[in-house]
Amino acid sequence: METLLERKREAGFSLVEMMIVIAILGVVMAAMYSMFNHQQKSYSVQDNVAMMQQNVRVGLDYLVKDIRMAGYIPEGIPFDSDDPPVPTPQTPAPTIDVTGQLFANGTAESIEQATVNSFTFQGDIDNDAVTETVQYALNGTDLTMEVWQWNPVTSTWNPSSGPQIIAEDIENLAFTYSILADNYGFDNDLNDDGNEGADEEGELLIWDLANGVDDDNDGFIDEDPPLNTNQLRSFIRQVSIVINSRTAAMDPKYIHPTEGDSYRRRTLTSRISLRNI
Numbered sequence: 637m638e639t640l641l642e643r644k645r646e647a648g649f650s651l652v653e654m655m656i657v658i659a660i661l662g663v664v665m666a667a668m669y670s671m672f673n674h675q676q677k678s679y680s681v682q683d684n685v686a687m688m689q690q691n692v693r694v695g696l697d698y699l700v701k702d703i704r705m706a707g708y709i710p711e712g713i714p715f716d717s718d719d720p721p722v723p724t725p726q727t728p729a730p731t732i733d734v735t736g737q738l739f740a741n742g743t744a745e746s747i748e749q750a751t752v753n754s755f756t757f758q759g760d761i762d763n764d765a766v767t768e769t770v771q772y773a774l775n776g777t778d779l780t781m782e783v784w785q786w787n788p789v790t791s792t793w794n795p796s797s798g799p800q801i802i803a804e805d806i807e808n809l810a811f812t813y814s815i816l817a818d819n820y821g822f823d824n825d826l827n828d829d830g831n832e833g834a835d836e837e838g839e840l841l842i843w844d845l846a847n848g849v850d851d852d853n854d855g856f857i858d859e860d861p862p863l864n865t866n867q868l869r870s871f872i873r874q875v876s877i878v879i880n881s882r883t884a885a886m887d888p889k890y891i892h893p894t895e896g897d898s899y900r901r902r903t904l905t906s907r908i909s910l911r912n913i
Contacts, residue, residue, distance in 0.1 A: 677889075684883040685900055688805065692881035695779045695803030696904050702770055702781075703875055705759035707746035707912030709767050711788060727788060730758065734769050734784045734793045740866045746913050747869040751862070752845045755811050755875065759912065774809040775799060779879070807880045807901070813863065814840040814874035840873055876907045 711729035730744045739745045744767065749756035754773035761768050761783075769784040780799035787794050817839070843860050863869050886898035895901070 680885075684885050684887070688881050688883045688900065689902055691803050691805065692879055692902055692904055695806065695881075696877065696879055696906055698781065698802050699772055699779075699877055699879075700906050700908055702759070702761045702772075703755065703757065703908050704911065705761045706757035706875075706910050708759045709744045709746070710760045710765045711767060711786070712744065728791055730767055730769075730786045730793075731791070732793075734796075736792075745866045745869070746910075747866075747872055750811065750813055750869050750872060752810055769793065771799075772802075772809075773799070774806060777805055777807065779803040779806045779809060803879075803881070805882050805884050807882055808878070809880075810878045811845075812876040812878075813843045813845070813872045814876070815843050816871045816873045817841050870913075872910065873913065874907055874909050876905065878903065878905050 709729055711727050730739075732738055733745065733748055744758050746759070747755075747757045748769065749771070754771065756769065756771040758767050758769050760766065761770060766788065767786040769786075771782045773780055773782075779802045781802050782796050782799045784793040784796045843863065845860065845862065861868075863872070880901060880903050882899040882901045887900060888898055890898050890900060892899060892901065
């Protein structure tokens, strides 16, 4: 006859015990899922921020690298047979813009357009001894670059391949220009700062083009005329860039302090001296 102890050993777990074990496992699994979900969301946010920062830095790097070449027109460099430059410049130099209009002074215009949101210039950006016309602009939320190459054989510009996207999710692109001038105007041979030089780098003025902005804090806004002539643009010596980017996706747990939405943002700035002008 089986004893009571032997029967208990053969009975196994009771239903109550199984329910308790399942409940404990459920709590543990829920905690593990919550931790995993939190880590996954945190990784996704950081990944979006990293991609945004890389995106806007690449865009700014393109802008800075190319704009530094503004004014470098290799076709205009005199050829010296005894000491030829490398690469050897070709002729003739550009005398028309990409629309076919003659330059005002008959020679290449280093800067063809200078506005708040776009900048068009000429320069050999790829060091192939041929001048390119380059335009940077904001197209929707895309920073775009469009390039035309000068054809010295036909003395015309080769058609561009259209605007190329350099950076995405860009909310704002703003250019500010420093002009070789002083408080009395352009190229007036006045030495404002008393250092025996007139209209020099130390006398650069910030040109006010932005709507509703008093750049020089004199109580007036939009007082400076647009840089819509080659003569005015020829006085540009520095270009400052402000570029604002946002993440491609929203972060539901984040509220931007000024915009009030859930996008994270970054702003980068740079000032470029036009060493070839």
